[in-house]
Amino acid sequence: MTAPHFPVYYASAGSGKTFNLVREYLERCLKDPEPDKVFKGILAITFTNKAAGEMKERVVRALRTFVTSDGTSDAMAQQIQANLGLKPDEFTKRCRLLLSGILHEYDRFSVGTIDKFNSRILRTFALDLDLPLSYEVEMETDRLIEEAVDRLLDIMGEDQGVTRLLTKYSTQQIRDNKDWRIQRDLLDKGKLLFQEQHRSHLEGQAGMTPKDYLEAIGKIQSRREALGHHARKSIEKIQALIDRPGQGPMLFAGKALNKWLVKHGALRYASELDMQKEKDGAATYRVGWIEKALEHHQWINLSAPAEDQSWLESHEGELHGLLTQLFEAYRADLPLSLYARNIYGMAVLTVLDRSLDEVKRERNVVHISEFNRTIADQVRQQPVLYIYERLGERYYHYFIDEFQDTSVMQWQNLLPLTHEALSKGGSSMVVGDGKQAIYRWRGGEVESFLELTAGHKPHYQSGAGLVQVPFAPEPISLKDNWRSRQQIVSFNNELYSEAAGELEDPRFVDLYRASGQSPKGKEGGHISLHAYSEKLNKEDLWPEMFQWTEDRINRAREQGFEFADLCILVRKKEEGQAIAEFLQRSGIPVISNESLLLSASPEVNVLVQFLRWKATGNTKDAVSRILLYLFDRLEVPKAERHHWLRKALNEGAVEEVLNTWMPSWDAAGWEQRTLYEKVNSLSGWIPEFPMESAYVEFFLDLCHQFSVRSKGTEAEFLEWWEDTLHKHSIVVPAGMNAVQIMTIHKAKGLEFPVVLVPAAHWAPRTADQQDWFALPEEEAEEYGLSEVFLNMNPNMLVTSPDLAQLYRRSQEALRLDDLNLLYVATTRAVDELHVAFKPDADKQGVQRYFERWLKAQGREHTPGTSDSWGTPVAVSVSEQPDEVQEEVVRGKPEEWRDKLRLSFESNRYWGLGGEARPYGVEAHRILQEIESVNDADRVLEQWEVDGLLNASAREGLEKDIRDMLARPEVAKYFDPASRSRNEASILLPNGGAQRPDRLIFHPDGGVSIVDFKTGAPSAKHRQQVDEYANLLNSAHVNVVNRALIYVGPYALDENW
Template sequence: MTEILKASAGSGKTYNLARKYISLLLGSGEPDAYRHILAVTFTNKATAEMKGRILKELDILARTPERSPYLPDLMRETGKGAEEIRRRAGWFLRAILHDYSSFSVSTIDKFFQQALKAFTREIGFFSSYQVELDRDSLVGEAVDRILDTLPSRGEDLVRWVNENMADRLAVGDRFRLDASLQETASRLLSERFDEAARAAGIDPRAAFSAENLRTIRAACGAIIDDFRARLRAAAQELAGKLSGRAASQLEPYLKAYSMTEKIPYPKTKTLLKDADGTPFAFLLGEPYKIYLTAFNIREQTYALGFARDFRAEMEQLLREKNVLSLDDSNALLRRIIDGSDAPFIYEKMGVRYRHFLLDEFQDTSIVQWENMLPLLRETAAGGGTNFVVGDVKQSIYRWRDSDWRLLASEVEDRLPDCAPPVALRGNWRSARSVVEFNNGFFRFVADRLGIGEIYSDVAQEVRSDEEQPGCVDVVFVEGLRGRKNPEAENAAVLEAVGKALAAGALPSDIAVLVRTHNVGNRIADYLLDHGLSVVSDDSLGVKNAESVTCVVARLALLLNAEDELARYVLGDLEIEVPPGTESLLGLVEGVVRSALAVRPEWRETETQYLFALLDIVQEWATVNGNDLAGFLEYWDSRSDLEISSPDDVQAIRIMTVHKSKGLEFPCVIVTDAEDYEVKTGKWAWCAPDMRDGLLPPALATAIYPVPFSAGETPRTRFSAAYDEEYALSQIDMANLFYVALTRARKSLTVVSILPSAEMRKACAAERETGEPAAAELTKMPEFLYFYFGGAGPWRLGAPFDYGRLRREARTDRRLEAVYESIPLGGRLT
């Protein structure tokens, strides 16, 4: 059967996953049952946590089962007595330790790579292929190859480029062909493209053929020319009412007319009113939507003309390098197993799973879901268990193609024998004030956004045994002309940190959560300037380490002895280059040794960064060979290379909300709340609305990467796609803020600028009349302000006494380490 567990933040998700795994294990009559249970997580850290939890609990159950909180549930679910559970736990613990590679707890990407390895013959790759994480570099290389060989690719493509450039020059556009092609190429490889093409029922090869794109361009051109001609004629008829303005000056009125209610200037309103009932007014209705739609489509057809060449070139490049992009693996696997049954897939993989435990399911993409579906159906039909765990409210990776709607409804609709979802109502993480604030605030947010169904389980019961109530502070600072006020927000963060430290918190107890890296760097610099120790994403960046910067600068001088920037970085540091090295990795290793010889202090402070550099060089050289120039170009293009954050460092942690997901901290400070706002995606693959027959049929033969604009897209035949994107963006905003505010265990501080004066007036009116304001809330400062009914400052609970917490705390260190110190004899018996 299929069970769905909806686990809000802090509700004991990992506990329940481990309980379910152990229950399935101990309830089985098969000695190798652990080989047939697959637990899927989304990060390596979550995988390690899950394995550790399972092994620790098995050890406790095998030694002193009465100490395990799992025992009552396991006795009820398996029907076994305590002594039988103790015996089985010991047996399975030893079996897993002897056969650890078959202990199947892995990330979803690792599982799919395992499956894909079984189909290497079908995909035309060697079994030794490498997985490439940086798809952008592959896309860039494929585009460069196309442009380098353009004359040999046929007259059609050359003519297409010439037409493209001529049109761009005619309208005075600034245009870079390579950048435009790379952007479109990346979009063609996205999961969203595959889904949109399937939904529209089009064949991309036929849709993006030169012949079809020319037909589309001709149809768009006819619409554009006809509209402009009719507009000129209508404008001439209206010339008197327009006070002698020329037809060429009408562009502002085109946009203004469709927004009459928002026009503040009386003269403009009068002018537009005079136009009512004229041909001019008619054209600015539905014909203008048709015109804007055609104009948008024609703009996108240029780069789409390279689609077929790009796909062929990309496939050729991947085979030459014997690499697969991690992003493309899911789509490739989907094409291979589409329509296949589970036995065939299992036969190829050489393993069969009878039970699946799926964690963080709200982060699953449609392609990942489709790839798992045959296996999940087989499990459900064969009497196995699918245990699906997730929380729609914590879905924050839609930009990576995750789709929370799968958890909300798709699983129940498409898997047989699905039990009604169960929601975990307790919060074991946070103190009372934190839980109660989040309960009330996010119910308010859900009501204002109309997403009450999604947030129906947001209210939680306090289960923490913490006696202190905890504390929530909401601090508003005055904005600068309605915008951010970095200095004031920095000062508010510093004050919150000072209060926590004064109350007995250690620096490592405190986490500052930010929306962007730029804000994180700003806060880190400010706290460092005030003598505080900080660990931030930027400080963990490999490229920012002094030792790595110097090593890379020395490598750059090998290519160009006149590189002034490299000389400036090195200063008077004399790093030797070892002679006779044949490989790129050997060269870099030699330079690293020389660097450590002249700066021995780096052995204490920089070793982890230098090791990370060597790992990066090895991975790159395995695929690309010993090309120093190519590696340095790749290095310059990467800004996301980081080492893992140490867990035991005594410093304030500054991280993005996305990095904080799944973590918890005694003291959390969420700053720059104004960065949490409704932001639609920049584009989407769309098909125009063809229902009334006003658009020519040719436009329905393809889909288009339409750029989204709040001012323009709603007035096109892509408005339905924009409306859907806007609604999803509202949920994104709420979810991201929910994740941020639910990381806190003991105290939570939110720092925000005040909303605009207009919004404050609307709030006052709402408070006075008791009726919801007409103003739409689109930023979290507005939601906070309206929730509290004013500027505050607001405090719930009382300042947390961290010193008391430490005096009374009970350590569980011995339990955490127990499975790592099982006597050797116990493993061999």
């Protein structure tokens, strides 16, 4: 048995993480003489579907390179050969075996997200978990929360406990100056129910009823009243003692003590004291000061009149005792006041969770967020081997990417499986970077990764108790930066080493202190820091931010960069949206999440308005929007518009007006059409409608998906659209020359030649921080409550050591999360990095890290000015990549009913007596329909179902086509990792079209043309392919290869 392998890669930004992940994957496979079998026992887990697709593509692309004549000279190939001790011939042989195995059994190429893997397990154990076999996986959260909130509000007045609880909660909202209408607050709270870190706590509240919570609050209030009674006695005694003629306004030392006594009625109000409403955290300063004053007997105001001082000194012992009693009661009440303020919210969250469970049961859905928790329960009850026997396969090697964002529960679910693999001589590889952990809200905790990089053996909970994996991880630090130019790497090294001084947790300090990298990229690089003018409010800051952003873009353009080379990173979506709108007004092309939304398209909106009009009747709003769109497209004069609008809206002649401006409009048979058919027909009826619009294409796909999945009505579709319109976007093709704007979260894992960060001054959102606090045993027993869900409040620092620790841990996590976000933002740049921020007097925002670094450099940074390092990078035309864009033109929609006819299609393939048509013709037609090497079975089966092929003919064809696709020289034209188009139309200037059998769009931008032929090779065949190539070249498409594949018998003619 081979020794277990448990490497943990600490991969900083730009350190070649994906390179090492792919290399390790290939080494695991190629180590064995039969790598085509080994890959089936490997499970690689990535954070996103996009990352999974990229890793698959990288693996296949690497193998294709390795099997070429000079493939063994590739850097990765040489490293693998050296590590495995393989000679070039043996290495190439194994690479061919592995590539062939992956292409032939692509479904066993297990690279995917943890959710995809979890879904398979959940389906396997559906019966064990009492799940219906037909359950649906729900991805959306908002709709489920809305239904749960509606259900909860509906039972008000019927369920006495819920009614009292919600009423009390609403009253508390009013006391806290919040909206008494709690629906919006409940919708926001409901999002917490889908966050993994809260689930175990909510399950711990399962036995609690609204009555139990109300009783707990009553007990806490009784305890507070008792403390208040003791406090009032002390106050009365203090009042009686100090209330005398001639008493000065500032009797005691410090405003904190005087204000505190005035607030509690022990001292008369003094105009010298600012008694405005206190903010959260006011007690932090007050308690610290009073505690120190009482402890050291420094509570007498030495500036008070001599008579007052003398009197206080004579009564010092009695007053000190009374003040101490009052202060102790105050201190004891502080945690209780925190509990009381938060229990209602926790109770509402619990009853909302039960309402959500009822909604999911009725709708027969399992939300994707439940996967990890459900599997965790099952894994702890079942042997690991049993799980994999049920799955039908077993993995011996695990690869986990972006581990720092893997949730605690996900890691706990995987640990028993990796433990089993390591025990059998397998491997488990982990890759991550604690500085890029920016998904704590999803349950990810960087601490898990730091434990592994420290070499600590992981452990997990099983039915038998706590189990420690007996294999220590092997930490490997990737210290080289291959992405950014040297000046940028040096800047980030210095910035984050200095920033580490802002952190308190030694683990986090070490994380950043040791984050320095060795630059391996090009020399040079350019960085600039710009501070906006001081004391700008939000409205005044926008113009300055917009101008800075536009200036930086124009300078980059002057240096030779394309718009597509630039990316603007923002913390908040509204910042990105505002910048995008400004740049578009300035004539700068922009791609942003908001601009890609389907709801941003006028064409999609007019289609929605048509559906709304037909589904809900003659609504004036929908009709007016439809007509205004038509008038804009047809450039109807304004004076004429008013006439037609009045006729449609006031005279009820909507159909007549539409028939005038939409001659193709055909209302007959509308109700018989499906949703997709209605939208498709509308896009043909509307004059001057842009058929090629990607927004319309995506909207049609959305209509089809909705119809297939929910089979809902038009009205239900419109309701669903309103709920989800902010989530549906088009996918932008590569090569669009526009400035990209995205959030820092979206930019993770990406790189750009020039990065702009125009608003690097975000601050921790302390008010949003919440966490669970386990009550001390005595309090838990007294109040009948084990935990409280608390809003973080600085007052926690002076309540109890446990609450203070919780608050400090929460604040340190916030600081780390914000610093990590900044790290991700500043490490995306390849050539230039430009950052702008608002000066921070309070030193709360992330700009303090830049200010701290500048101070360490001995540089003054004046507001309204910029500092820069390095030299602006000049880009020559030869450095710009060729743009390759595939233009897809959608034809005018046609009614399928008008095209219905009796099919005699099989006659094209079979004679009157049923004898087969020539073999080559059949194979040719089938190859035209195969998208990738995995499609042969599907296409052949469909032909047989359609009556175009009998079973015996299929058997022979299947073998020959499989043999053909198994040839590496043919399989490369059916690579699942490449995009392809079969029989795509190339439009001719005269309106005609040419249709090559197959176009393959390679990741590097090149295009290959493939045509299938029968019979003997001919010069005419080459001539035909050359014509295709000339047409594409004239459209600026880079044709890199031409191929003719002959079937019956097989021959290949390529690269002429």
